[in-house]
Amino acid sequence: MNYPTAEIFSQGEEVVTGQVTDTNAAWLSQELVQMGFVVSRHTAVGDKLADLIGLLGDISERADLCICTGGLGPTVDDLTAEAVAQAFSKPLKLDETALEQIEHYFACRNRKMAEINRKQAYLPKGVVRIDNAWGTAPGFALQYKKCWFVFVPGVPTEMKHLFNEHIKTDLKARFKLQLDILITIKTVGIGESELQQKLNDFELPDSVQLSFRASTDEVQTKLLFPANSDAIERKQCINQLADVIGDSVYAIDESGKPKTNLVSVINQLMNDNSYTLSVIETASCGLISSKCIALDGLQQSHYVQRLNLLLTELNVAKLDDLTKVAVAISKKIKQQYNTDMVLVQLYSGDKKQFEDKERCITLYNVLLTPHGVYQNDCTVSGPLTRKQNHAAIRALDLLRRVLQNKCL
């Protein structure tokens, strides 16, 4: 089947000049994708009438659906209704019901309606009005050429309210929609290109779309299965692919089901066993702890700028082998706080090296558990905050791997 295509069109100088980030476009796109639309384009323009008219004309020949946000306010730079009137030859006309609603909105708030708000009751002739109880601007919708256009205010709360209360239901009735299944395989400790290399020879059914997404914390492998794909075959395919990737996979999410992240996975595994945890941070400077605010078992954490301070405090000998030092520290912390696990992060390199974006530092992570000591080490590079973040993620990933592989 063909999926209907959708575009998002945002109007406002504050968007094109970057004074606000256009979160509406991302929010609407997610909603539409989940409903079964293919979102093909976002466009934002300012308050130039010619730009608006041209863009409306282009979209009317390109997309099956267009959601337009912004430009419905009372002021002179709110030009959307005027642009629609001109682009689609539907002159503006006073909508008496809209006017009553706007007057009512102000009356309810014991405020006098300003004369300029009358403008918001003028809608292009023949459109379907979308009532807005949350603000003064009604939305409206119309068909032009192949495209169903829906116009809503740009204020995120009003826009979301109108979408959830009115537009979603209408779109489901208006379009023939079929919902694909999106699987997200989440990995830590493997790069995007290494991941793709591993999957190079993996044969996916032609109907399945593969894509990757790398962020600072993780890499996601995304598989989009058709709505009518067989559940058992789908599961087999996902498991085989996850096996190829190996134990960098920390979670597999499915669209419509709750989303996981590294900390939520660790939290689940720790809570299953009521484990408690202490953390010693150096390179991550509090970021392990900060990421773990929703980790019930984190009892306490400690950051020290200089290792010597910690060694003196705990009466631990200084050695060249930082893994051995970390193990000694973990045992002292275990004595002091008696948590089930102790995660210790040390690094080699001085402050200058740490702050220099051209230089690397080496991390030594140790996890003390009731059943033994586990460790990893790795090199992190880049600017200070990038090193900090990788340091936190790699330490948490040691904890995740030990918990997930049931080494405990």
Added chain:
Amino acid sequence: MNYPTAEIFSQGEEVVTGQVTDTNAAWLSQELVQMGFVVSRHTAVGDKLADLIGLLGDISERADLCICTGGLGPTVDDLTAEAVAQAFSKPLKLDETALEQIEHYFACRNRKMAEINRKQAYLPKGVVRIDNAWGTAPGFALQYKKCWFVFVPGVPTEMKHLFNEHIKTDLKARFKLQLDILITIKTVGIGESELQQKLNDFELPDSVQLSFRASTDEVQTKLLFPANSDAIERKQCINQLADVIGDSVYAIDESGKPKTNLVSVINQLMNDNSYTLSVIETASCGLISSKCIALDGLQQSHYVQRLNLLLTELNVAKLDDLTKVAVAISKKIKQQYNTDMVLVQLYSGDKKQFEDKERCITLYNVLLTPHGVYQNDCTVSGPLTRKQNHAAIRALDLLRRVLQNKCL
């Protein structure tokens, strides 16, 4: 004079499907507006080659400058270079220097370059390469018809780095720009509407544009002065406005000069006196420390989930008055670590209350200094991570106010 027009073009399925919010477009637009460009349009498309080619052609006839983010990665869905090659008839060609840089990138990290990364060294013929020390994808730039196109990776850290290090200087040389002067008055501890209220009666010259921008950490009041405005009058106006706002103002930035943030301001003030600092965190769960990675004077910090654990450890009596408890803790920490200052954050409310987005918690911050003890308390609300962030900001703001008001 005419201002050159610019467009932002973002490539990526993750953007059009709404999986990520396109913060690059807003960031770049702000930078370009501050340089003297008029940003007229943002467009985001996915990984459909035909869409990319069509869009590049349209922009080449519309804008003087286009910054394109994304689609330069090693994987099959990274199509930007291919689209440029086809749209502008500039076939892809191996750039030996780019290949060496990519190989060097991996060699530095002791990793083998995957074969697919070779793809990133193929650039459209005749372009200007933009070296990228932060990642594997070089950027590139070229003139086509009326438009100067600049292509950069979509990873925000890499994109910003390339823009700041290379592209900005090049654009200043390439375009005749007239620079308005943007003043950003940065405040912490005051809300956007309270700020607007305070400034309601402030009379600005007609030529000055006023706007506000609220983020989770701070509220910025922005004043855009014409390039030819008088420096002395400008300074008077800024100072008068800052006086009206009061001591919530922690910094005043000017476009083209180094940018400050709350931690950089604190760092400067602490370094002027070689002050050292210890921190005790509760509600912020490591986030104070994490935000302070560039704060030279932060010697150590400690997070505890349960206050009782800390009280026992330090042998401090439990009292109903949490400010008094915090003062007692700060004195013990001072004894133990001998830092010039000790910042202690406590909060009232149990774990359930903390995690419930409908409920508030009250924070009690205490700062022990060689010249006395300072404190503030405040209420924070909202979801867990919002409470965490506000808790960190309010504690840091106590430190900033004490340092800035020279109470020490």
